[in-house]
Amino acid sequence: MDSRPPAPATQAPPIVRLAPEIDITNSGRVYADLEAACVPGVGAVIADMTQTTFCDSSGIRALIQVHNLAGSRRVELSLVVTSDSVLRILALCGLNGILHLYSSTDDAVASWRRRGGATPPQA
Amino acid sequence: VDNGSAGQSGPSHGGPSHGALLYSAVANFSAAAEQFIAGAEDVGAPLFIAATEENLAAFAPFANGRTRHIRFTDLTGQSADPGRIFGLIRTFVEEHPGRPVRCWQDVGWRDRSADGLTEAIRYEALFGHAFAGLPVTVLCSYDTGLGDGMLAEAERLHSSVLRGGRWRRRAHTAREAAGARFDPPLSSPPGEAATLTFRDDQAGVRGFAAARARDAGLPPGRVVDLTIAVGELAGNTLAHTSGEGRLTIWATADELVFQVSDTGYIRDPLAGTLRPEPAAAGNRRGLWLVHQIGDLVQTRTGPSGTTTRVHLRLN
Numbered sequence: 372m373d374s375r376p377p378a379p380a381t382q383a384p385p386i387v388r389l390a391p392e393i394d395i396t397n398s399g400r401v402y403a404d405l406e407a408a409c410v411p412g413v414g415a416v417i418a419d420m421t422q423t424t425f426c427d428s429s430g431i432r433a434l435i436q437v438h439n440l441a442g443s444r445r446v447e448l449s450l451v452v453t454s455d456s457v458l459r460i461l462a463l464c465g466l467n468g469i470l471h472l473y474s475s476t477d478d479a480v481a482s483w484r485r486r487g488g489a490t491p492p493q494a
Numbered sequence: 495v496d497n498g499s500a501g502q503s504g505p506s507h508g509g510p511s512h513g514a515l516l517y518s519a520v521a522n523f524s525a526a527a528e529q530f531i532a533g534a535e536d537v538g539a540p541l542f543i544a545a546t547e548e549n550l551a552a553f554a555p556f557a558n559g560r561t562r563h564i565r566f567t568d569l570t571g572q573s574a575d576p577g578r579i580f581g582l583i584r585t586f587v588e589e590h591p592g593r594p595v596r597c598w599q600d601v602g603w604r605d606r607s608a609d610g611l612t613e614a615i616r617y618e619a620l621f622g623h624a625f626a627g628l629p630v631t632v633l634c635s636y637d638t639g640l641g642d643g644m645l646a647e648a649e650r651l652h653s654s655v656l657r658g659g660r661w662r663r664r665a666h667t668a669r670e671a672a673g674a675r676f677d678p679p680l681s682s683p684p685g686e687a688a689t690l691t692f693r694d695d696q697a698g699v700r701g702f703a704a705a706r707a708r709d710a711g712l713p714p715g716r717v718v719d720l721t722i723a724v725g726e727l728a729g730n731t732l733a734h735t736s737g738e739g740r741l742t743i744w745a746t747a748d749e750l751v752f753q754v755s756d757t758g759y760i761r762d763p764l765a766g767t768l769r770p771e772p773a774a775a776g777n778r779r780g781l782w783l784v785h786q787i788g789d790l791v792q793t794r795t796g797p798s799g800t801t802t803r804v805h806l807r808l809n
Contacts, residue, residue, distance in 0.1 A: 392697050392700075394696045394697070394725055394729055395696065395729040395732055395733055396694065396696055396732070425697075425700065425721065425722075425725065427722070427725045427726060427729050427780075428726055428729070428777075428779040428780045428783060429729060429733075429777070431779065432775055432776070432777055432779070435773060435774070435775045436775045439773075439775060455715070455718050456718045456721060456722065459718055459719065459722065460722055460783070463722075463783055463786050463787075464770075464772055464779060464783075465772035466772055466773075469772055469773050
C-alpha cells in the first residue's frame with residue numbers, strides 16, 4: 372500500500388498460509404508448518420488465517436504450542452484472523468491478550484516494522 | 495462428611511457445606527439474601543452469586559458498597575447451563591485457595607425448563623465429589639412453587655435446608671454420602687430429526703449441522719457457535735473412539751437441539767466444567783467450550799457409550 376511508511380532494511384517476515392478449515396484431521400500439519408517457519412533468527416512469522424473460516428480446539432492448541440515454542444526461540448508469531456468463527460473461539464478461550472492478533476497481513480508486518488523488527492525477549 | 499453449616503451460620507467447618515433455600519415469596523428470598531451477604535461479610539469470605547435477573551435485584555439493597563467483593567452472574571441474560579455455572583463456582587473456589595468462599599446459586603426457578611432442572615440437579619448430586627475437603631459453602635435456591643417432587647429432591651441433595659426463616663440439618667443416608675449419581679435418561683429425539691453418521695469427514699458433519707440450524711432460523715452468530723460445538727464433539731469422537739459417531743439435530747418451537755453419540759466413555763463426571771488456563775497447551779478445551787456455547791448441555795455417559803445433547807435458543 373502507498374500509505375505504508377518506507378520499509379527498513381529488515382527482511383519481511385515469512386508468511387505461512389493456513390488451511391481453510393482447521394480441525395483434528397489437519398491441526399498436526401498446522402503445527403508442523405508453523406514450527407518449521409519459526410527458525411531462530413527469523414525474527415517474526417506471520418500465520419495468515421485470512422482464508423481460514425473454522426478452527427477447533429485442536430487447532431487452538433497447535434497455535435498455543437507454536438506461540439510458546441516461538442517465544443523460546445525469540446521469534447514473534449503473529450496471527451492474521453478475519454473470520455467471525457475463528458475470532459469467536461479465540462475469545463472464548465481467552466486468548467485475545469495472549470496471542471498476537473491482526474486483521475490483515477499488512478497490519479502485522481507494519482506493526483512488527485514499527486517496533487524496529489525487534490525480536491521478543493527470551494521467554 | 496459435612497455437617498451442614500450453610501449460609502449465615504459461620505465458618506466452623508473444614509469441608510464443603512451445601513444448603514438449600516426453599517422460598518415461597520420475595521420476602522423469604524430477600525431475607526435469605528441479606529443473611530447470606532451479611533454472613534459472608536462477617537468472616538470476610540469472597541462471594542459468588544449466580545441468580546436470575548429478578549432474584550439478582552433482591553440482592554441489590556444488601557450488596558451496596560460491597561460489590562467489589564461479590565462476583566455476580568446473571569442467569570437470565572446469559573446461558574444458565576448448569577455445567578457452565580458449576581465450572582464458574584469451581585473456578586471461583588480455585589481463585590481463592592485456602593480461603594472460605596461463599597456461593598449462591600439459583601437452581602429451581604419457576605419457569606426453568608424441565609431439562610434445565612434435571613441437569614441442574616444432576617450437578618447438585620456431584621457437589622460433594624467436586625468440593626471434597628474445600629472450605630466452600632454453597633446455598634442453592636428453590637422456589638416452592640415447583641412442587642413437592644422437586645422439593646423432596648432438593649432436600650435429598652443438601653445437608654441443610656432453610657425454609658420459613660429456619661435452618662434444619664439433614665442426616666445423609668449412606669447412599670447419598672457415597673455420592674450416588676443422578677443420571678435420568680435423555681428423552682428420545684423426535685421422529686423428524688435429521689441424522690448423519692460420521693467419522694473422518696469432520697467438515698461434512700459441521701456443514702450438515704450448520705445447514706439445518708440455518709433452515710430452522712438459528713441466528714447467524716449462533717450458527718457460528720453451533721458449528722464450533724458440533725466440531726468439538728465430532729472431533730472428540732474421532733480422537734477418543736475407534737468407531738463412528740452419530741449426529742442428530744432437530745428444532746422445537748423455541749430451540750435448536752443437537753446431539754452427538756459415540757462409543758466413548760467419559761469417566762470424569764466433571765469433565766468440561768473447569769475453565770482451562772488460556773495459555774496452557776493442554777488438550778482439554780473441547781467439552782468446556784461446548785458448555786460455554788450451549789444454553790443447556792446434557793451429557794449421559796457409560797461403558798456402552800456417550801451422548802452429549804446441546805440446546806440453543808432460537809431467539
